[in-house]
Structure formats: C-alpha cells, structure tokens
Amino acid sequence: MRKVNKFSYDVRRGEKITITVVPKDFLGELPSVEATLDDEEDQKLVNTGTNNKPIFVFTVKKPFNATHRVFMEFTFLPGTPDKACYEVTIGGQNDVGCPCGFKICKTNQNLEPVISFDVLLVDQTNSDSESAQEDA
Amino acid sequence: MKKVISLSLVFSLIVLNSLVCVAQTETGDPCKKLRLDIERMEKAHTENFTPAVYKVYKEALLKAYKELDGCLEHKLSGASETEVASLRAEKVALEDKILFFEIALRQSEVSPNQNPAPERPALTDAQPQATPSMQHASSALVVRENGNGNGNGTSSASSAQPLTSTAATPTSTPAAQDTPQVDDLCKDLQPGKAYDNPPPILSTLVNRSAADVANFDDPDNAVASITQMVLYTIFDAASANSSTILRGLEDYQYLSETARTDKQIGPAPNSDGAVSAIEKPSFARLLGFAIEHGGITKKNNGTNLTLSTSLYSLYAMTGGDTAERYQEAGFLNRIGVAATFAVADQNDELANVRRNNLSEWSAKVRLFGDRSTRSKRFQEFWDLKVRPLIRARLLALGHSVESLSKQLKDYDVIERQSKRCLPGLAQQRMAQADYKAAGKDEQKRIIADLILQHLRANIFNQVRDENGKLKLSDEQLGQIEGDFLPRLKTALDNLVLADAAVKKEIADLAKGPLATFAFTNYRIPTGSDYSETKFLFEQDKGLFRPLKLVGNVGMTFYNKPDPLLNQKRARDFSAALSFEGSSRSPFTEDENRSRITYSFVGRYERLFENRRLPVRKPDIGAFQFVMEIPFFKGLSLPLSATYANATEEERKSHFRFNFGMRLDTDKLFELLRAASNR
Numbered sequence: 008m009r010k011v012n013k014f015s016y017d018v019r020r021g022e023k024i025t026i027t028v029v030p031k032d033f034l035g036e037l038p039s040v041e042a043t044l045d046d047e048e049d050q051k052l053v054n055t056g057t058n059n060k061p062i063f064v065f066t067v068k069k070p071f072n073a074t075h076r077v078f079m080e081f082t083f084l085p086g087t088p089d090k091a092c093y094e095v096t097i098g099g100q101n102d103v104g105c106p107c108g109f110k111i112c113k114t115n116q117n118l119e120p121v122i123s124f125d126v127l128l129v130d131q132t133n134s135d136s137e138s139a140q141e142d143a
Numbered sequence: 144m145k146k147v148i149s150l151s152l153v154f155s156l157i158v159l160n161s162l163v164c165v166a167q168t169e170t171g172d173p174c175k176k177l178r179l180d181i182e183r184m185e186k187a188h189t190e191n192f193t194p195a196v197y198k199v200y201k202e203a204l205l206k207a208y209k210e211l212d213g214c215l216e217h218k219l220s221g222a223s224e225t226e227v228a229s230l231r232a233e234k235v236a237l238e239d240k241i242l243f244f245e246i247a248l249r250q251s252e253v254s255p256n257q258n259p260a261p262e263r264p265a266l267t268d269a270q271p272q273a274t275p276s277m278q279h280a281s282s283a284l285v286v287r288e289n290g291n292g293n294g295n296g297t298s299s300a301s302s303a304q305p306l307t308s309t310a311a312t313p314t315s316t317p318a319a320q321d322t323p324q325v326d327d328l329c330k331d332l333q334p335g336k337a338y339d340n341p342p343p344i345l346s347t348l349v350n351r352s353a354a355d356v357a358n359f360d361d362p363d364n365a366v367a368s369i370t371q372m373v374l375y376t377i378f379d380a381a382s383a384n385s386s387t388i389l390r391g392l393e394d395y396q397y398l399s400e401t402a403r404t405d406k407q408i409g410p411a412p413n414s415d416g417a418v419s420a421i422e423k424p425s426f427a428r429l430l431g432f433a434i435e436h437g438g439i440t441k442k443n444n445g446t447n448l449t450l451s452t453s454l455y456s457l458y459a460m461t462g463g464d465t466a467e468r469y470q471e472a473g474f475l476n477r478i479g480v481a482a483t484f485a486v487a488d489q490n491d492e493l494a495n496v497r498r499n500n501l502s503e504w505s506a507k508v509r510l511f512g513d514r515s516t517r518s519k520r521f522q523e524f525w526d527l528k529v530r531p532l533i534r535a536r537l538l539a540l541g542h543s544v545e546s547l548s549k550q551l552k553d554y555d556v557i558e559r560q561s562k563r564c565l566p567g568l569a570q571q572r573m574a575q576a577d578y579k580a581a582g583k584d585e586q587k588r589i590i591a592d593l594i595l596q597h598l599r600a601n602i603f604n605q606v607r608d609e610n611g612k613l614k615l616s617d618e619q620l621g622q623i624e625g626d627f628l629p630r631l632k633t634a635l636d637n638l639v640l641a642d643a644a645v646k647k648e649i650a651d652l653a654k655g656p657l658a659t660f661a662f663t664n665y666r667i668p669t670g671s672d673y674s675e676t677k678f679l680f681e682q683d684k685g686l687f688r689p690l691k692l693v694g695n696v697g698m699t700f701y702n703k704p705d706p707l708l709n710q711k712r713a714r715d716f717s718a719a720l721s722f723e724g725s726s727r728s729p730f731t732e733d734e735n736r737s738r739i740t741y742s743f744v745g746r747y748e749r750l751f752e753n754r755r756l757p758v759r760k761p762d763i764g765a766f767q768f769v770m771e772i773p774f775f776k777g778l779s780l781p782l783s784a785t786y787a788n789a790t791e792e793e794r795k796s797h798f799r800f801n802f803g804m805r806l807d808t809d810k811l812f813e814l815l816r817a818a819s820n821r
C-alpha cells in the first residue's frame with residue numbers, strides 16, 4: 008500500500024487491508040463507528056475487533072485501475088468529552104509513506120470520510136501467476 | 144537572434160497592452176477591445192522565449208487580465224439582467240486565470256533558475272492549466288516491481304489515464320516530493336467555474352470539509368468526502384428532475400450533542416456557596432472533568448474551590464483513556480473523589496489548596512443505575528435501532544457510487560483526479576496572502592468556493608457537456624431518478640427519525656433510577672470535624688411525573704466528639720426530598736435545548752447535640768425553591784429562596800435568597816459548533 012493522502016491509497020490486487028479505529032477520551036460515553044465497503048455485494052467489511060476498538064479487514068479484489076471505497080461515519084454521542092477522538096490507522100502490505108491514517112475528533116465538522124483504495128500498484132510476481140491462472 | 148525576436152515580440156505586446164487605455168476611450172465597448180488584445184497575446188508562440196522574456200510576457204498578460212477584470216466589473220454595474228449572468232461567468236473564468244498566473248509568477252520568483260517550460264500555462268484553449276505545484280500535488284505513479292509489465296491485463300486497465308511508469312520511491316506525502324512529478328491527472332484538471340446555488344446537501348458537506356481544512360490547517364481534509372461530493376454533483380447535473388429530488392433531500396445532520404442537565408460538581412449542599420439544598424446522585428461528569436484537566440479538575444465558585452478526580456481518571460493517566468481501557472477499569476469508573484477548600488486568596492487560587500483551608504473532602508460510589516450511553520440498555524438500543532440506519536445510508540451511497548463506477552468507464556479516474564489534485568489546489572490557495580490574512584470564517588468560505596468551483600468545472604460540466612466523460616445514458620438517468628436518489632432519501636428520512644429516537648432515549652436515560660453512596664468529611668476550623676454518610680437517590684419515571692424525585696438520607700458522625708459541647712459520636716440525621724420540573728426556555732437559541740428547571744426542596748435535620756440547649760433547636764426544617772434559567776451562549780442564572788425555622792447555631796427562623804451566574808463551557812462549545820455547521 009502506498010499513501011497518496013490521508014484518505015487515498017494505492018494498493019495491489021490481493022493485498023489485505025486493515026483499518027483499526029481507536030476511540031480515545033470518550034470516558035463513559037459510547038463510541039460508534041460504522042463502515043461499509045463499496046456496495047457490500049462482492050465483499051463485506053468485517054469488524055474483527057470490538058466496538059471499543061473496531062478492526063475492519065478486507066482484501067483488494069478489484070482489477071487494476073478500479074477503486075475500493077470504505078464509507079465511514081463516526082458518531083460523538085451527547086456527553087462525550089470535547090477532546091474525544093477516533094484514531095484511524097490504515098495498514099496494508101509493504102506500506103510506503105506510512106504511518107497511514109487520520110484522526111476524527113469531536114472538533115471535526117465532517118464525520119463521514121471515505122477512504123479510497125485505488126488498485127494502481129502491480130506486483131509482477133502476482134500478476135504473472137494470476138495471468139497464468141487466467142490462461143489456464 | 145532568437146533572443147532579439149523574442150524581445151521585440153514582448154516589447155510589441157507591452158506596447159499593445161499600454162495602448163489598451165487609449166483604446167478604451169476610442170471604442171464603444173472597451174472590454175471587447177481588451178478581449179481581442181488578450182486573445183492575440185495568448186496566441187503568441189512562447190516556446191522560444193527565454194525564462195526572462197517569458198516572465199515579462201506573463202506579467203504583461205496578467206496585467207491585461209486584470210484590466211479586463213476591472214472593465215467587466217465596471218460593465219456589470221450597468222448591465223441588464225440578461226447580460227449579468229454571462230458577464231459574471233466570464234469574470235469568474237478570468238479571475239481563475241489571474242489566480243493561476245499570480246501563483247505561477249510567485250513560483251518562478253521562488254525558484255528563478257527553474258526551466259520555465261513545464262510551468263507554462265497552456266494558452267491555446269484560453270484556459271490556464273495546472274501550475275507545477277499543482278502537478279506535484281499528487282501523483283498517479285504505478286510502482287511496478289520486478290519488471291515493466293502493463294498491469295494484469297484486465298479490461299479496465301485499458302481505460303486508464305496515461306500513468307507514468309516508474310520505480311520511484313514515493314515519500315510520505317505527495318507535497319513532500321523533492322522533485323516535481325508530471326502528474327497527468329492534475330494537468331488535465333479544468334479551472335474552477337462558479338457553482339451558483341449548489342444543492343444544500345452538497346454545500347453542507349463542502350462547508351464541513353472546508354471548515355476542517357481551515358480549522359486544522361490541513362488541505363487533505365478537502366477530500367475527506369470527495370466521493371459523496373462527486374456523487375451529489377452528478378445527481379445535480381444529471382437532469383432537472385434528479386436535481387429537484389436531490390435538493391429536496393434532508394440536509395444530513397449527524398446524530399450528536401444535546402444538552403444534559405445532570406451535571407453537579409461543587410461543594411455539598413450545606414456549604415456557604417451552594418445554591419441547592421439537595422445533592423444529586425449523578426457524578427458522570429466528574430469523570431469527564433477530571434480527565435480533561437489531567438486527572439484533577441478545579442472549580443472555584445468564589446467562596447469554595449473544589450478539586451475533583453476519579454479513580455478511573457488516575458488509572459487512565461498512564462496509558463490514556465481509550466474505550467477499551469474504560470471497559471477494563473471496571474469498578475474504578477464508579478468512584479469519584481473531591482476536596483473543597485475555602486477561598487481566601489482570590490488572586491492565586493491554588494494557594495488556597497492547603498490543609499488549613501480544607502473545608503471538606505468526599506467520595507462517591509455509584510451503587511446502581513447507569514445513565515451513560517455505555518449502559519447496556521442504551522447500547523442495545525443503539526445496536527438495534529440506530530446502527531442499521533447509519534449503515535443503510537452508507538450502503539445507499541456505496542450502491543450508487545459502485546453502480547456508476549461500473550457503468551461509466553471514466554468515473555473512477557475522474558473521482559481520482561479530484562481526490563488527488565484538490566488538496567494541492569487547497570494548499571496553494573492557503574499559501575496566498577489574502578487567505579492567510581483572512582479570519583476563520585472567510586478562510587472556510589474561500590476553501591468552500593474552491594471546492595465547489597472545482598466540482599462544477601470537473602464533474603458537473605463533465606455530465607452536462609455533450610462530449611463530457613461522465614455523459615449519462617437514459618438508462619443511467621432512470622437509475623438515478625428511480626433507484627439511487629429514492630434509496631438515499633429513504634435512508635436520510637430514517638435517520639431523521641433515528642435522531643429523534645436517540646434524543647428520546649438519552650432523555651429517558653436521565654429518567655431511570657440512580658443511586659449513589661457518598662461519604663463526606665467536614666473540617667470545622669473552630670469546632671469538631673465530622674463525617675457524613677449519605678444515600679442519594681433519583682427517580683424520574685415515578686409516581687410524581689412530570690416532577691422528578693430526588694431524595695437524600697444520611698447520618699453524620701463526629702470524628703472526636705467533645706463532651707463539653709454536648710457532642711456524642713452521632714451528630715445528626717438528615718433527610719431531604721426534592722421535586723423537580725422543567726419547562727422550555729424562551730431565552731435560548733433555537734438549537735439550545737436547555738430548559739428552565741425548578742425544584743421544591745424540603746429538608747429535615749435532627750441535630751442531637753442541640754437537645755436540652757435553650758438557644759438552639761434540635762429539629763431544623765427548611766423549605767427551598769430553586770430555579771435555573773438558561774440564557775444564550777451557555778449562560779444561566781441559578782437562584783434560590785430558602786426559609787428555615789432555625790440554623791444549627793441559632794433558634795431564630797430566617798429567610799435567605801441566593802443567586803449567581805453560571806457559564807457552561809460544554810454547552811457553549813456545542814452551540815458554537817452547531818452555528819458553524821450551518
């Protein structure tokens with residue numbers, strides 16, 4: 008994975024992407040993060056963590072030059088301390104330009120970022136094996 | 144020789160430019176003449192210019208642009224209604240050119256040795272192109288490992304923009320790249336065009352993103368929701384009908400902060416500075432205050448200085464306060480402690496924090512009832528009723544984007560162009576003097592305009608133009624009007640209902656039973672210290688609805704009873720009962736849900752040592768009316784009127800009136816936030 012900006016990354020087909028969300032300074036109030044991948048028809052975004060520390064995982068399955076999009080919405084419920092934040096860390100394989108991710112705080116006005124993963128990196132080894140499989 | 148030709152050409156251009164003023168008086172339409180002159184200048188063959196000559200040429204052209212801009216401004220003041228729109232459009236395009244030229248000139252001043260060729264605005268189509276810093280605002284490099292293959296041979300690869308194939312080592316952020324990369328995506332970007340009257344759902348999102356850019360000084364925030372912005376712009380451009388449906392959609396408001404009234408930090412109710420004679424059992428905010436101030440918080444009401452903390456806040460000081468740690472802390476988040484000091488030194492309040500000034504310290508333990516949104520009941524409600532609706536909106540967006548992305552071969556590439564180039568454009572705009580000098584609101588407006596103009600030129604027009612890359616078929620139009628927009632509307636409508644349900648559930652949270660046990664140690668400088676144990680209870684959904692019932696029952700004990708003062712171990716028994724009500728405040732802003740609260744409090748105290756003393760009464764009764772009136776900006780006026788048949792020291796009945804002003808910074812913050820969201 009290679010960072011383009013906080014919300015855009017170049018990825019390889021077959022790469023496993025992990026998005027970890029750590030809610031901080033929420034005290035007794037409930038943190039809530041919702042995330043979906045594309046239209047969830049081909050692949051669902053699985054939360055392998057907990058509501059207190061969601062970990063969303065998916066594998067890049069789209070072809071070269073296509074884009075996976077992770078739609079997110081962060082909620083700050085009433086009573087949440089003013090300095091509460093969600094720290095989002097994004098990781099793939101052989102990451103370049105990382106640490107990758109962003110922070111959404113109660114002071115942010117936009118709470119619905121979309122993370123884009125453009126399939127623009129090509130691993131020649133994988134590419135060859137995939138081509139071979141397709142040929143077969 | 145080449146240099147001589149170049150110089151003569153530039154000289155003639157400058158002369159031509161200087162004659163513009165004369166021409167203005169000689170022709171009927173001075174703007175028309177200026178347009179012709181600019182057109183001629185733009186057609187000049189600049190490829191043979193030396194850097195110095197090219198700089199002079201750019202300056203001359205910029206001057207001409209500015210004169211035409213002034214001319215249009217003048218013409219607009221006397222223009223008919225039919226002319227205004229076209230003149231404005233021309234002016235906006237012209238201002239874009241001016242902006243780009245000013246940036247280009249500044250860039251060349253910064254790096255005078257740079258070869259001018261790559262940074263030349265392409266003038267053949269009379270539209271300036273991206274400047275170098277725009278070009279390396281982002282890149283679309285393909286990192287090809289172990290060879291120079293051309294992707295995996297899928298069909299979509301063939302529709303790719305011409306990507307630079309290189310084995311470059313990318314740096315952490317595109318802006319940090321040392322050597323400018325020619326970014327084909329950003330080079331193809333169209334200069335912004337005015338986006339008059341954008342749909343509310345789009346402008347709200349753009350304003351939010353612009354605010355995050357300005358507030359956090361981070362241009363990347365401009366593209367946090369570029370996917371939704373692109374989609375909404377396509378919906379707006381698709382057809383008159385889709386635009387109407389889009390404009391009818393609810394302006395999406397996040398499920399967020401509402402006013403809470405269960406806050407009470409301060410001295411015990413019988414302290415001199417206390418307004419209320421009854422103590423509320425909740426101390427949820429104690430945790431928050433303590434954490435926000437590095438473990439311990441202080442509150443000075445003029446008479447008393449209260450320092451408070453919680454075991455959890457101390458626990459969280461090492462390792463931070465994460466949701467996971469909160470869950471791990473278990474009973475620690477049920478215990479809060481506070482100490483109150485008499486204020487003698489108003490100038491240095493922490494100088495009051497010493498043993499001699501300590502008037503009381505206390506600890507509270509929550510026994511049962513949970514009013515936080517972490518309570519099991521609220522979590523179940525949230526998971527069952529709200530999460531699916533938030534998800535439904537995200538899926539409605541995902542469904543629309545995915546469908547269009549699969550059907551329009553350039554959809555992903557065009558969206559990619561925006562998300563990679565906009566941060567660079569925002570960064571350039573933020574570097575300009577007028578942006579730096581502007582206030583926050585103006586900065587937000589500047590960035591919002593930049594984003595909207597970009598969307599208009601690069602998305603809206605790509606849908607509307609006959610040969611646009613996002614030209615929609617009838618079938619796609621049908622999908623937008625009959626599937627995507629109705630689906631999104633349903634999701635948004637459901638979230639409006641969910642918002643109301645969340646507010647009701649949170650209001651109900653504050654109505655459940657809550658009980659805490661409190662221990663307070665009072666330090667009496669001229670008497671005997673004593674300790675109080677108290678059971679505090681609150682119930683809103685009881686027999687007395689709509690009034691809320693709050694009850695306190697407690698006993699106090701002397702630490703060292705003094706027999707000379709008729710003291711025994713047990714000092715007193717007390718009980719207090721309060722009935723609270725609330726009504727809407729006419730003095731607050733629309734978004735401020737704070738209500739006028741009022742309560743009737745009865746308090747009885749049996750003071751054992753006053754028995755058989757003629758000047759004192761053992762049975763002391765008090766009746767109190769307490770009211771708090773919220774005003775605007777988090778300000779409120781708490782007041783109380785108390786009648787008591789005696790005090791602990793005197794048999795005489797008395798009447799006391801207390802009032803003060805309170806500023807709730809939490810509420811103030813939320814109101815400011817809501818106002819800036821509009």
